Amino acid sequence: xxxxxxxxxxxxxxxxxxxxxxxxxxxxxxxxxxxxxxxxxxxxxxxxxxxxxxxxxxxxxxxxxxxxxxxxxxxxxxxxxxxxxxxxxxxxxxxxxxxxxxxxxxxxxxxxxxxxxxxxxxxxxxxxxxxxxxxxxxxxxxxxxxxxxxxxxxxxxxxxxxxxxxxxxxxxxxxxxxxxxxxxxxxxxxxxxxxxxxxxxxxxxxxxxxxxxxxxxxxxxxxxxxxxxxxxxxxxxxxxxxxxxxxxxxxxxxxxxxxxxxxx
Amino acid sequence: xxxxxxxxxxxxxxxxxxxxxxxxxxxxxxxxxxxxxxxxxxxxxxxxxxxxxxxxxxxxxxxxxxxxxxxxxxxxxxxxxxxxxxxxxxxxxxxxxxxxxxxxxxxxxxxxxxxxxxxxxxxxxxxxxxxxxxxxxxxxxxxxxxxxxxxxxxxxxxxxxxxxxxxxxxxxxxxxxxxxxxxxxxxxxxxxxxxxxxxxxxxxxxxxxxxxxxxxxxxxxxxxxxxxxxxxxxxxxxxxxxxxxxxxxxxxxxxxxxxxxxxxxxxxxxxxxxxxxxxxxxxxxxxxxxxxxxxxxxxxxxxxxxxxxxxxxxxxxxxxxxxxxxxxxxxxxxxxxxxxxxxxxxxxxxxxxxxxxxxxxxxxxxxxxxxxxxxxxxxxxxxxxxxxxxxxxxxxxxxxxxxxxxxxxxxxxxxxxxxx
Numbered sequence: 197x198x199x200x201x202x203x204x205x206x207x208x209x210x211x212x213x214x215x216x217x218x219x220x221x222x223x224x225x226x227x228x229x230x231x232x233x234x235x236x237x238x239x240x241x242x243x244x245x246x247x248x249x250x251x252x253x254x255x256x257x258x259x260x261x262x263x264x265x266x267x268x269x270x271x272x273x274x275x276x277x278x279x280x281x282x283x284x285x286x287x288x289x290x291x292x293x294x295x296x297x298x299x300x301x302x303x304x305x306x307x308x309x310x311x312x313x314x315x316x317x318x319x320x321x322x323x324x325x326x327x328x329x330x331x332x333x334x335x336x337x338x339x340x341x342x343x344x345x346x347x348x349x350x351x352x353x354x355x356x357x358x359x360x361x362x363x364x365x366x367x368x369x370x371x372x373x374x375x376x377x378x379x380x381x382x383x384x385x386x387x388x389x390x391x392x393x394x395x396x397x398x399x400x401x402x403x404x405x406x407x408x409x410x411x412x413x414x415x416x417x418x419x420x421x422x423x424x425x426x427x428x429x430x431x432x433x434x435x436x437x438x439x440x441x442x443x444x445x446x447x448x449x450x451x452x453x454x455x456x457x458x459x460x
Numbered sequence: 461x462x463x464x465x466x467x468x469x470x471x472x473x474x475x476x477x478x479x480x481x482x483x484x485x486x487x488x489x490x491x492x493x494x495x496x497x498x499x500x501x502x503x504x505x506x507x508x509x510x511x512x513x514x515x516x517x518x519x520x521x522x523x524x525x526x527x528x529x530x531x532x533x534x535x536x537x538x539x540x541x542x543x544x545x546x547x548x549x550x551x552x553x554x555x556x557x558x559x560x561x562x563x564x565x566x567x568x569x570x571x572x573x574x575x576x577x578x579x580x581x582x583x584x585x586x587x588x589x590x591x592x593x594x595x596x597x598x599x600x601x602x603x604x605x606x607x608x609x610x611x612x613x614x615x616x617x618x619x620x621x622x623x624x625x626x627x628x629x630x631x632x633x634x635x636x637x638x639x640x641x642x643x644x645x646x647x648x649x650x651x652x653x654x655x656x657x658x659x660x661x662x663x664x665x666x667x668x669x670x671x672x673x674x675x676x677x678x679x680x681x682x683x684x685x686x687x688x689x690x691x692x693x694x695x696x697x698x699x700x701x702x703x704x705x706x707x708x709x710x711x712x713x714x715x716x717x718x719x720x721x722x723x724x725x726x727x728x729x730x731x732x733x734x735x736x737x738x739x740x741x742x743x744x745x746x747x748x749x750x751x752x753x754x755x756x757x758x759x760x761x762x763x764x765x766x767x768x769x770x771x772x773x774x775x776x777x778x779x780x781x782x783x784x785x786x787x788x789x790x791x792x793x794x795x796x797x798x799x800x801x802x803x804x805x806x807x808x809x810x811x812x813x814x815x816x817x818x819x820x821x822x823x824x825x826x827x828x829x830x831x832x833x834x835x836x837x838x839x840x841x842x843x844x845x846x847x848x849x850x851x852x853x854x855x856x857x858x859x860x861x862x863x864x865x866x867x868x869x870x871x872x873x874x875x876x877x878x879x880x
Contacts, residue, residue, distance in 0.1 A: 349757050362633040428726045428749055
């Protein structure tokens, strides 16, 4: 019963992506109800699928990340009227669910810790923090594209369909500021879990390295925005660089020890 | 003829003529009263900067002459007002109003301001409109709303001032509460400033080469006046700069404003240069977080939108045509009822007179036989009337009743004053 909701979510995310991209192909934009309702219905099916997963291994984490991305996409559209976020998050979430299905959503090699509430919360908060970092990346990318349209006076589809610069900057700011406490809590829960429940449970150094690195990157980005008052293009470039660094380090660590049973 | 439109617009008359025909709301009742006294049953006067149009419920067809006479007086120099205008009647008059309300007849295709102007015209003329024009204007507003919701005719910014608002709206989350600095006192700057103010922008500073002129405009806008030399410092705090001086060369230069821009802390600044020749040197646009647009850029945005809107014309015209048919069907049905009533009354009179004459000649008949004869006369009349009545009602419902109605009036010598 894990597969069916995931397939349903995949189809609806694909449809939501097509709806988001349609105006760029010269088609009339879909109604707001449809652009919000389609991913939300997909997310509802996705929640049913995710609830049955053991959050251990690459595939479940990718699935949870996709779910958070779609939920953040809906919030961005509803609260920030930033429907263009779906241009990035839509394909990303669809791809992540497809990849999770390809890898296989069976239980990982660590079924015992996977059902522990601390562990589930650690995974949920950490992945939510990652999703917020991804949203910061998306809003930064949209910012730079819109910035270029405005500076070069192209006034094309991006100019018409992308949100104003200031709104994208604000979305980037909020995503980073919200992502940092989520990641911090995720890391603290991991430490607490290892000390309290794992006992002799082995913590992979790769996980420690990547977790700490990601936390530090997001922390640096928040420091730059809040303390140093970075904004606009500089903040957008920093967000993209930070996200790229986190992704790169993950890939390097993963290539060093391949396998899909463990997230790292 | 029943419904007519007589008037001029931006295509048929130059501004100098349109200005003379324009009516302030307080002038409308008197002008309409004069036209109605020439025989019209109802009238609405739509007067904007681009058009002056009298919509008339005019069964006699006499009112247009009164309109031209009135406009000739306003022209006041011996020229013939009708040479600048047009006259349409019946379905074409209905179509004309629907196209006006939809923005299809506007100088800027699809602009939405006309919808409000049509509503205002209707409300100003409410006492003199009459039932047919009430219905016509009510439906025209619905047609305008349908076209705007079902097509993309009204989307985007199709004029340079509205393009200025659109461009600024892609930089700032909301324009409400933003501060604007105006350099110079050109007409275009004033127009664009009004567009920005209507979006909630606060004009806080007005700078001009001569302080007195700046002060006059600043007082109008509730802003503070400056000289141009005092304005460069203000680039550190303003969100939007609107420039339209009459200077023969660029007055806003990199050297003058770069120090102020450096103090903005990365906040974006939108500079709208509406002057020809340009007020702002192009190098200013290379400053970080400064977005500079000149009149050509804004006109390019407007032209692009206008081109996109033009592709929506067929869809909008389809809506207009369907609604014209619908109105005309209603109107045909409306006109049928009183004519049929009179037609039946006329034949009833004939029946009653002929029956009376026959009964006088047939004095030997019993009361029962007389009653039977009267019943027969009623039945015969009803049989005769049944088919034409049904045919006329059906034709009216299908929007084809008008011709039959006119034929009926002529054939039976009926009164023709049923239209309005």
